[in-house]
Amino acid sequence: MKTRRLYTGALMPAIGLGTFGSDHVSADEIAEAVKGAAEVGYRHFDCASVYGNEDRIGGALREIMRGGVRRADLWIASKLWNDKHGEDDVIASCRKSLDDLQLDYLDAYFVHWPFPNYHPPHCDVQSRSPNAMPYIHENFMRTWRKMEELVDLGLARHIGTSNMTIPKLRLLLRDARIKPAVNEMELHPHFQQPELFAYVRANGIEPIGYCPVGSPNRPERDRTPQDTVDIEDPVIVKIAERLGVHPAVVCIKWAVQRGQTPIPLSTKRRNYEANLRGATGDPLPAQEMREIAGIDRNCRLIKGQVFLWKQGQTWEDLWDLDGAIRT
Numbered sequence: 001m002k003t004r005r006l007y008t009g010a011l012m013p014a015i016g017l018g019t020f021g022s023d024h025v026s027a028d029e030i031a032e033a034v035k036g037a038a039e040v041g042y043r044h045f046d047c048a049s050v051y052g053n054e055d056r057i058g059g060a061l062r063e064i065m066r067g068g069v070r071r072a073d074l075w076i077a078s079k080l081w082n083d084k085h086g087e088d089d090v091i092a093s094c095r096k097s098l099d100d101l102q103l104d105y106l107d108a109y110f111v112h113w114p115f116p117n118y119h120p121p122h123c124d125v126q127s128r129s130p131n132a133m134p135y136i137h138e139n140f141m142r143t144w145r146k147m148e149e150l151v152d153l154g155l156a157r158h159i160g161t162s163n164m165t166i167p168k169l170r171l172l173l174r175d176a177r178i179k180p181a182v183n184e185m186e187l188h189p190h191f192q193q194p195e196l197f198a199y200v201r202a203n204g205i206e207p208i209g210y211c212p213v214g215s216p217n218r219p220e221r222d223r224t225p226q227d228t229v230d231i232e233d234p235v236i237v238k239i240a241e242r243l244g245v246h247p248a249v250v251c252i253k254w255a256v257q258r259g260q261t262p263i264p265l266s267t268k269r270r271n272y273e274a275n276l277r278g279a280t281g282d283p284l285p286a287q288e289m290r291e292i293a294g295i296d297r298n299c300r301l302i303k304g305q306v307f308l309w310k311q312g313q314t315w316e317d318l319w320d321l322d323g324a325i326r327t
């Protein structure tokens with residue numbers, strides 16, 4: 001298993017299994033996939049309270065450890081949901097995830113989104129929280145101080161960010177006592193985020209890549225007519241044909257080789273096994289890596305519309321595209 005060394009010296013497996021059922025895969029199916037993935041060699045699992053399945057995954061993890069896998073050899077991450085940014089909620093939320101997952105500590109705990117704007121699971125993209133707010137750095141730092149306390153308490157070995165931008169990270173790095181060790185961000189061949197990717201690595205933060213296959217089965221609400229399809233890209237398909245693998249596996253090979261840690265979800269053994277084999281097998285030649293670098297379409301799939309806080313905004317306002325944090 002390839003690993004990434006974090007700034008603490010800890011080693012994180014360079015591929016993980018995603019566990020978001022995209023509103024249509026049941027908690028039990030995800031828990032089965034976690035068990036099956038551990039059998040074929042996965043040790044990294046990307047969880048979140050909002051995925052609504054941590055209690056089932058907890059049962060799977062217990063079985064995995066009963067089967068002889070040591071806790072120290074697992075890398076388990078979870079995430080703080082948007083309605084739990086309050087100072088009294090952060091530690092309680094982490095403890096709830098730990099209880100559900102049947103663990104004493106997490107390897108990584110993320111702030112899932114930098115906005116405290118709650119929306120219920122399964123809601124429509126037009127849905128808006130009446131109390132929605134922009135990113136307010138002072139408020140985020142109050143949440144982050146509690147995240148730091150989780151490290152002090154030994155409940156999380158590392159803390160991380162997710163869905164951040166360079167301007168927001170710059171402020172956090174200026175003010176954090178314990179800086180993020182990991183940053184979870186959307187990364188796939190059609191959305192390579194080269195500036196943010198370079199920025200986090202230059203600051204000693206490991207990038208975790210979500211939707212690494214381009215999330216072909218994502219919920220309807222996360223689809224727009226402009227979205228492109230990574231696994232149908234002629235460059236990806238050509239390499240897949242050369243290797244005799246599914247195009248998804250090419251996305252995973254590229255991700256691991258580029259330096260991010262992909263967290264593909266699959267509930268099918270042949271697929272999650274092929275992804276793991278892709279991650280650990282022979283590298284792609286430099287020419288194919290260059291060809292994939294050339295197919296970036298800047299196509300963000302998870303746009304985050306439900307976090308918008310003002311009338312007349314578009315999802316681009318969430319991502320600080322001109323280098324300034326929107327207020």
Ligand SMILES: NC(=O)c1ccc[n+]([C@@H]2O[C@H](COP(=O)([O-])OP(=O)(O)OC[C@H]3O[C@@H](n4cnc5c(N)ncnc54)[C@H](OP(=O)(O)O)[C@@H]3O)[C@@H](O)[C@H]2O)c1
Nearest residue numbers: 018019020210211212213214215217248264265266267271
């Ligand atoms: N931090 C965040 O805000 C955030 C946002 C989104 C996602 N995530 C995390 O990232 C994980 C991955 O994202 P995702 O699940 O949306 O997208 P993804 O991993 O890009 O795509 C998953 C889909 O690809 C298919 N697939 C995977 N490997 C395959 C293979 N080798 N051959 C054929 N099909 C394959 C799977 O179908 P089968 O099951 O049929 O194989 C599954 O439906 C999530 O589960 C979650 O843990 C985090």
